[in-house]
Amino acid sequence: MTCFxxxxxxxxxxxxxxxxxxxxxxxWFGQAASAAAATRRRSCxxxxxxxxxxxxxxxxxxxxxxxxxxxxxxxxTVPGLQFSxxxxxLALQAEHLAILRSMxxxxxxxxxATFKMRTGYLPQGPIHYPTxxxxxxxxxxxxxxxxxxFISVAPYRFLSPAAFGPxxxxxxxxxxxxxxxxPVPAPGGGQAxxxxxLRVQNLKQSAGINRVRADARLGLLEQLExxxxxxxxxxxxxxxxxxxxxxxxxxxxxxxSAFNLEDEPASLRDSYGRNRxxxxxxxxxxxxxxxxxxVEVSLNGVDGQLQLGWDTHQNNFDTVKSLSSTxxxxxxxxxGDLHLRGLLESTxxxxxxxxxxxxxxxxxxxxxxxxKAWTTVLxxxxxxxxQAVGRTSADGNEVADRPISTGDLLATACxxxxxxAQRQNMSNVGRPIRLxxxxxxxxxxxxx
Amino acid sequence: MPRSPIVLLALLITALSPPVRADDVSDLAARxxxxxxxxxxxxxxxxxxxxxxxxxxxxAYLDLGGRVPRSxxxxxxxxxxxxxxxxxxxxxxxxSSLYVVQFSNVWRKALLPETAADPQARVLVPGFxxxxxxxxxxxxxxxxxxxxxxxxPLTPTGNPQQQLQLRNRPSPLAFxxxxxxxxxxxxxxxxxxxxxxxxxxxxxxxHPFDSWKQGEFWSFAAFFAGMQRQGRGGFLAAISEVAERxxxxxxxxxxxxxxxxxxxxxxxxxxxxxxxxxxADWMITAGNPYFSRAAVNRLWAHQFGIGLVDPPDDFTADNxxxxxxxxxxxxxxFSGHGFDVRFILRVLCATEAYRRTSRLTDPSQGDPRxxxxxxxxxxxxEQIFDSLAxxxxxxxxAADRQLAIPGRPSSPRNEFLELFRDESSRxxxxxxxxxxxxxxxxGSFVTAATSLDRSRTLAAVADFPAFGTADRVEAxxxxxLGRRPRPREETWLVLYVDGGGVSKDSRQALAxxxxxxxxxxxxxxxx
Numbered sequence: 001m002t003c004f005x006x007x008x009x010x011x012x013x014x015x016x017x018x019x020x021x022x023x024x025x026x027x028w029f030g031q032a033a034s035a036a037a038a039t040r041r042r043s044c045x046x047x048x049x050x051x052x053x054x055x056x057x058x059x060x061x062x063x064x065x066x067x068x069x070x071x072x073x074x075x076x077t078v079p080g081l082q083f084s085x086x087x088x089x090l091a092l093q094a095e096h097l098a099i100l101r102s103m104x105x106x107x108x109x110x111x112x113a114t115f116k117m118r119t120g121y122l123p124q125g126p127i128h129y130p131t132x133x134x135x136x137x138x139x140x141x142x143x144x145x146x147x148x149x150f151i152s153v154a155p156y157r158f159l160s161p162a163a164f165g166p167x168x169x170x171x172x173x174x175x176x177x178x179x180x181x182x183p184v185p186a187p188g189g190g191q192a193x194x195x196x197x198l199r200v201q202n203l204k205q206s207a208g209i210n211r212v213r214a215d216a217r218l219g220l221l222e223q224l225e226x227x228x229x230x231x232x233x234x235x236x237x238x239x240x241x242x243x244x245x246x247x248x249x250x251x252x253x254x255x256x257s258a259f260n261l262e263d264e265p266a267s268l269r270d271s272y273g274r275n276r277x278x279x280x281x282x283x284x285x286x287x288x289x290x291x292x293x294x295v296e297v298s299l300n301g302v303d304g305q306l307q308l309g310w311d312t313h314q315n316n317f318d319t320v321k322s323l324s325s326t327x328x329x330x331x332x333x334x335x336g337d338l339h340l341r342g343l344l345e346s347t348x349x350x351x352x353x354x355x356x357x358x359x360x361x362x363x364x365x366x367x368x369x370x371x372k373a374w375t376t377v378l379x380x381x382x383x384x385x386x387q388a389v390g391r392t393s394a395d396g397n398e399v400a401d402r403p404i405s406t407g408d409l410l411a412t413a414c415x416x417x418x419x420x421a422q423r424q425n426m427s428n429v430g431r432p433i434r435l436x437x438x439x440x441x442x443x444x445x446x447x448x
Numbered sequence: 449m450p451r452s453p454i455v456l457l458a459l460l461i462t463a464l465s466p467p468v469r470a471d472d473v474s475d476l477a478a479r480x481x482x483x484x485x486x487x488x489x490x491x492x493x494x495x496x497x498x499x500x501x502x503x504x505x506x507x508a509y510l511d512l513g514g515r516v517p518r519s520x521x522x523x524x525x526x527x528x529x530x531x532x533x534x535x536x537x538x539x540x541x542x543x544s545s546l547y548v549v550q551f552s553n554v555w556r557k558a559l560l561p562e563t564a565a566d567p568q569a570r571v572l573v574p575g576f577x578x579x580x581x582x583x584x585x586x587x588x589x590x591x592x593x594x595x596x597x598x599x600x601p602l603t604p605t606g607n608p609q610q611q612l613q614l615r616n617r618p619s620p621l622a623f624x625x626x627x628x629x630x631x632x633x634x635x636x637x638x639x640x641x642x643x644x645x646x647x648x649x650x651x652x653x654x655h656p657f658d659s660w661k662q663g664e665f666w667s668f669a670a671f672f673a674g675m676q677r678q679g680r681g682g683f684l685a686a687i688s689e690v691a692e693r694x695x696x697x698x699x700x701x702x703x704x705x706x707x708x709x710x711x712x713x714x715x716x717x718x719x720x721x722x723x724x725x726x727x728a729d730w731m732i733t734a735g736n737p738y739f740s741r742a743a744v745n746r747l748w749a750h751q752f753g754i755g756l757v758d759p760p761d762d763f764t765a766d767n768x769x770x771x772x773x774x775x776x777x778x779x780x781x782f783s784g785h786g787f788d789v790r791f792i793l794r795v796l797c798a799t800e801a802y803r804r805t806s807r808l809t810d811p812s813q814g815d816p817r818x819x820x821x822x823x824x825x826x827x828x829x830e831q832i833f834d835s836l837a838x839x840x841x842x843x844x845x846a847a848d849r850q851l852a853i854p855g856r857p858s859s860p861r862n863e864f865l866e867l868f869r870d871e872s873s874r875x876x877x878x879x880x881x882x883x884x885x886x887x888x889x890x891g892s893f894v895t896a897a898t899s900l901d902r903s904r905t906l907a908a909v910a911d912f913p914a915f916g917t918a919d920r921v922e923a924x925x926x927x928x929l930g931r932r933p934r935p936r937e938e939t940w941l942v943l944y945v946d947g948g949g950v951s952k953d954s955r956q957a958l959a960x961x962x963x964x965x966x967x968x969x970x971x972x973x974x975x
Contacts, residue, residue, distance in 0.1 A: 128877075148882060165879075176882050202886040206895035213960070216950045220964035223940070228970045231807040234824040239879040240969040247885035 041142050042346045042381055042417045043288040046132065046296040047281075047331060049353035050156045051308030052113070054367050055375035055396070056359050057320045058084050059099045059388075062396050067359035070317055078386040086324035089332035095386040096335055096344065097379045098446050102390025104403035105355060105371040110308065113354035113371060114160040120410045120436050123162070128428050130167035131175075132410070133294045135435055138173055139419045140293035146253030148176040148246055151287055153198065153280035153297040155180060156306045168428040170235070172242045175296075176200075178259075178283075179276055180306065197276060197304075198283050200259050203251050218248065258286040268337070273329035276304035281330040285337050288347055302326055310353055314364040335379060344380045348416045351377040352409070359396030373399045376409055382416030384448030407440025415442045473535070473791070476781055477798035483774050484801045484819055494810040496821035498803050501526055502931035503975070504534055508797060509930075510827065510974045511751055512541040514550030515834035519926035526932075538797040542790045545585075551789075552580035553830050554750060559597070559641060562626040572622035579618035590743055591732045591787035594642055597623050598728040602675070602689040621687075629677040629687055631696055635669035642731060644742035644763035645710065662698070667708035670696040671727040691722035710738075738763065740779035744792055745769075748778070751796045753823035753876040754816055770817040806975040816876060825974040826878025829868035832972065833861050839928045839966065840897035841904030860893050880972070888967050898963040900955055906962050910955045917942045920958055928965040 061082055062068035073082035076094035083091050090097070107113035107122075116122055119129040137150035152175035157164045166173035179198045205214050221244070229237050250256055261269065261279055264286075272278040280297035287295050301309035302322045312319045331351070338344040356374020357367035373392045379385060391401040414421035414436060421440070424432035488495055499507070505525050509517045517525070525537060541547055556577050562569040583593050597620040627633035639645040647665050674693035678686040695704045707723055708714050715726045731739055742763065749755035756769045769775045778792065785791045796802055806822040813820040827835065837844060847859035867887055888894055896902040900910060909915070909923045921941045925933045933941065941961055949957030965971055 174879055174881070178883075200886070201883065202890040204890060206890050206892075208899075209895075212950050213956075217960050217963050220941075220944070220960060221967050224964055224968040224970065227937075228968065232824050232975060233808060234806075235876065236824050236826045236878050236880070236973050237969045240885075240972060243880040243882050243885040244889070244967070247882045247889065250882065251886070251890075 041140055041291070041293060042348065043140065043291075043293050043295070043343075044136055044348045044350065044413070044417055045281075045284045045288065045334070046294070047327075047349065047351045048118075048155070048296055048298045049310045049327075049351070050298055050300040051110070051311030052353045052355040052357060052369060053310040053323075054312065054316060054320055054357040055101070055373075055392075056357070056367070057317070058087065058324065059375045059377065060101045060392055060396065062359065062394070065395055067361065067396050069361060071321075081386070081388055084324060086321050087328045089328045090335075093332050093335045093379075096339070096383075097377055097385050098383050099388040100376045100378065100390060100404055100409065100443065100446075101388050101392055102399040102402050102404050103356065103371075103374045103376050103409070104399045105374075105406055108355060108369040108371050110311070110354060110369075111160045113369075115163040116406055117352060117354050118160075118163040119167070120407060121433075127431075127433070128162065128165075128167035129433070130169040130173065130425075131164055133175055133296055134166040134169050134173040135425075136414075136417065136419065137294035138169060138425075139423070139435070140417060142291075145255060145291035145293075146249045147255050147258065147287065147290060147292050148250065149173075149292060150175040150294045151283075151292055151296075152177045153179045153283060153295070154276050154300060154304070154306070155296070155298050156300045156308065158306075159308070168433075169425060170238065170242075174239070176246075179280060198259065198261065198279055200250075200256065203256055205251070255290045258290050258292075259283065261286070268333075271329065272333045272337075273326055275302070275326055275330075277326050278330040278333070281334040282337075285334060285341075285343070288338070288343060289341065297330075299323065299327060299330075310357075312357065313362070313366040313368055316357070316361070316366045338380065346381050348381045348383065348413060349377075349379040350413055351379070359392075373397065376404075378409075378413065378416065378446060382418070382447055384446060387445070389443060389446055402443075404443055405440060407437035408443050410436045411440040412443045412446050415447050472785075473794045473798050476777070476795045477800075479777060480774050480795070481800045483771055483777070484799070487771060488818055488820055491812075491815075491818060493812040493815070493818055493820045495800075496804045496807060496809045496813060498800065499805040499822065500931075501534075503805060504803055505537060506930035507822070507974060508534075508538055508541060509546075510831055510835070512538065512550060512793065512797070513544065513546035514553065514828075514831050515546070515838045516928075516930050516971075518838060519923060519930075522926050522930050534803070535794075535798060538794060542793060547790075548581055548584045550830075551584055552577050553828065555580050555584075557828075558746060559623055560626045569626050572625055574616045575619050576622035578616065579620050582618050587790075589787040590782075590789050591739075594739075595728045595732055596620055598638065598642075598731065599722075599724050600624075602687050624675070624687065629675045631669040631672035631675060632666075634672040634675070635665065638727075638731075639668065639710065640761045642742060643710070643736075643738040644745065644757065644761050645738060646762055646764065647710070663703075663705060664708065664710070666696060666698045667705045668710055670694060670705055670707040671723045672696075673707070674723065689722075691724075692720075694723055734783035737779065740782045740787070741775055743787070743789075744778040744782050745775060747789065747792050748796065749874075751793070751802060752819060753825040753874070758817070759874070822975065823876045825875035826880075827868075827972065827974055829865040831974070832868050833864040835971070836864075836893065836897065836966065837861075839905065839971070841908070842893075842897060843904075864893070875974070888972070894963070894966060898959050898966065900959055903959075903962075906959060910958050917945050917954070921945065921961065924958070924962050924965055928962070928971050929968075 056062055056067060057069055057071050061071070061073040061084060063073050072085045074085045074088060074091050076083055076091040078094040081094050081099070083094070105113070105116065107116050112122065115129075118131050120132070121127075121129045123129075133150040133152065141149040150173065152164070155164050155175075155177060164175070166175075178200060205211070209217075225241055229241060257263065261282060264282060269279065269282060272282045277297060277299045284295040284297055299309065301307045302319075309319070309323055331349075335344065335349065338347055355369055355371040358370040360367070362368060373396060389402065390399065390404060392398060393400045411421045419435065421434070421436040422438060423435050425435070427433045485495070502522060505517055505522060509515065525533065530536065556563070556573065560569070560572065560576060563573050583596075600620050602621075602624070623637075624634065627637055636647060639647045647668065673696040674690040676688050676690070678688060694706050697704045706714070707726070709727075709730050713730075715723070719726060730736065734740070742761070745755045745757050746760050749758065749760040756771050756775045757763055757767060758770075778795075781795070782788075782792055801819045802822070804820070804822050806824050808821060816823050836842070844861065845859060848861040850859070850862075867884060898906060900907055905924075905927050909920050909927075912920075915923070918938055921938060922932055925931060945954050945957045945961060947957070948954045949960050951957065
């Protein structure tokens with residue numbers, strides 16, 4: 001008995017297609033598919049809240065109830081819609097936000113919940129499900145940008161590494177990761193200007209190696225690679241070629257100036273927040289502007305440390321207050337900046353974590369994992385903003401109206417991006433997998 | 449005629465040496481091969497042929513010694529006519545300091561996975577790796593090593609400041625510190641690491657797939673009930689233990705539970721020794737099937753890239769081993785040979801399965817879990833840097849020899865370890881990132897290593913007067929890929945170098961060749 005199906009010829013073909021074997025002969029120097037796409041493709045920015053953000057202290061306030069906690073609600077620019085007092089700048093952008101207050105999921109463990117929210121599926125035997133960024137960037141790319149199609153800022157991958165990778169789509173669809181080192185503390189305490197933390201290192205050819213010589217070297221390398229790779233169509237070898245090809249293409253493009261955050265006015269950088277999340281949001285705008293279809297920015301901790309910052313079992317209110325301040329500056333400035341540049345209509349912004357937190361406050365002034373009734377947010381392109389969708393009960397413990405599943409959320413995101421959620425990719429076990437669970441349906445009234 | 453004293457001495461040594469019969473290794477390897485091959489023929493899979501000497505040597509060096517062989521070693525091995533030379537080189541490697549360093553990395557990653565992801569946990573590395581190196585150098589058995597971890601005395605250790613000063617002292621204490629001294633973390637890690645059992649999902653709810661219940665989880669955690677962390681101080685918080693405490697309260701409930709082993713049995717009420725002693729006694733016996741199986745499976749996964757049970761620490765009912773008989777056989781022999789890790793490694797390296805080429809030679813070789821050809825594995829960060837250093841003649845500095853600690857001035861080695869750190873994937877799924885490719889193409893280390901002024905290997909090869917161009921190309925191949933160029937490669941590259949490349953300078957053209965070799969997947973992967 002085999003417990004893992006044998007790889008079929010079809011899978012070999014799929015693997016080859018996903019990897020380096022499909023490269024044109026002039027692999028290193030391949031030109032962009034078309035200079036300019038006829039219509040602007042849509043882009044997606046995922047703001048990922050590591051640890052599971054509390055809905056009760058952000059977007060689903062329960063004023064007057066014991067579960068409500070000390071935060072006060074704040075009126076927004078949309079009548080009837082209230083956010084937490086610690087999200088004042090987002091309150092001014094409320095017209096762009098659709099607050100989905102009736103998320104109803106099942107996973108209460110970080111690892112499984114992170115996997116489910118980020119891939120749309122539960123870990124199942126041998127199938128390597130790809131992360132959202134890999135799935136959507138594959139659909140959204142037009143091949144025109146010399147930058148990687150999926151860039152991830154500061155992901156904290158430890159608990160659920162598979163939820164951050166390209167899975168069966170293969171190395172070609174893996175993210176370029178920046179900012180996952182720890183920030184350097186400023187001499188006097190606090191966080192130093194973090195622009196270097198989001199730079200891509202080693203983009204320039206070594207001193208003394210001119211372009212012609214670099215091409216000659218790459219020619220030699222290509223010859224060595226084709227001999228070795230032809231006999232070993234395995235992930236490590238395919239991924240090596242794919243990474244080199246993308247690296248060379250990136251090195252030789254003007255678009256890498258996206259990473260020069262110091263080209264932006266200091267006041268705008270201040271407004272985003274001089275921290276990894278804020279500057280990550282600014283980078284996201286610069287990347288989207290240059291045609292990158294998917295960027296994710298993780299908010300892990302106030303000080304930029306890699307951790308599950310929103311996992312507030314203790315001391316929820318102090319922590320959430322400071323996280324909210326970081327979130328508010330970064331996200332609100334991003335929306336305003338995208339809007340100003342005419343990019344917001346073509347850019348979907350998703351805000352989510354792996355689950356919400358208990359409306360009940362525990363004895364450590366904390367809130368625990370809570371998948372039963374919680375909040376995510378869609379904003380920008382394709383979304384009818386200025387509304388709350390669904391409702392929770394007065395104590396926040398139950399969904400009172402229109403429960404939304406993970407699949408529903410992802411199907412709606414696909415809808416906003418103009419992507420067919422029922423398209424299929426061939427998986428590593430030779431079974432086609434739809435982008436989003438076919439049971440899911442687009443949430444009514446959210447698409448604009 | 450009286451025997452000479454030397455012969456007598458030799459006889460005496462033979463009599464005293466461990467009870468490994470000379471043919472134990474090949475006997476067991478042959479039995480494993482028969483099981484693997486029976487499965488291959490049942491599935492009508494054609495196995496790949498045996499790897500040539502150069503492919504085997506490079507693989508054995510990387511797996512057991514953590515870096516590529518020097519070119520002089522390759523030349524000697526290729527010239528050696530002794531049919532037993534593969535076995536010999538494995539024995540030499542296992543007796544060398546390379547093995548001690550490589551396997552202290554391997555065990556550290558298995559036992560302290562936290563240090564891969566959490567930079568703060570890395571302060572724990574030096575003390576723990578120092579301890580592992582000591583144990584490996586002393587040839588401590590696996591069982592004794594694990595017993596020492598599970599039973600290490602926890603005397604009160606003072607404040608974090610004192611801890612910080614003591615952190616580099618060799619000790620297995622880091623196992624506890626990395627788990628933040630929490631009984632539930634320690635229980636989960638102990639079960640997963642030493643028994644291959646994942647019980648942690650039962651921490652919060654009954655396990656959806658397996659038979660562990662929440663109560664069983666906390667009863668197992670009760671073996672660590674006496675542990676206490678004092679005050680703050682992150683990973684270096686002070687620890688103490690009330691050894692006789694046996695009751696643990698399930699958080700969020702009013703229920704307290706006492707220690708119960710995972711097989712449902714309990715320590716005798718008359719038992720007065722510390723709970724961790726009792727746990728070690730139960731865990732580490734030839735009679736506990738989980739203990740040996742988890743260990744040999746980990747070693748198999750290290751050598752073959754994929755465990756017999758895979759992922760290697762997930763022995764659940766819905767994740768059966770690919771070759772249950774091989775797993776049982778190895779587990780039995782492991783405990784029968786005094787839990788000797790090196791014995792198992794000798795056996796694995798002696799199997800035909802390990803000696804197969806990694807080339808795909810037949811379309812039937814698709815399923816990696818049948819071991820019809822060797823898997824292509826990514827290198828660990830340490831393997832990448834140490835191989836680059838070996839190939840380019842880089843002499844490590846004092847800073848390179850220090851283990852990477854956040855806040856310490858960086859060294860080329862530590863920068864590589866950081867850049868190539870891979871917290872996620874199995875070696876057969878390991879991916880090169882764009883950032884790694886950029887560092888290897890343009891970074892200062894490879895730039896220096898391929899510069900005629902600064903690279904020892906390159907300068908020596910380019911300037912050795914007795915060499916013709918073909919010799920120079922061959923020398924670079926041996927240093928990097930551990931093999932001679934194939935005739936077609938030689939012709940093409942000699943032509944390139946003699947033509948001087950684009951610089952019209954044959955020495956610079958040789959540097960181009962070396963750059964390409966060091967950037968190739970053949971160099972950067974274990975195959």
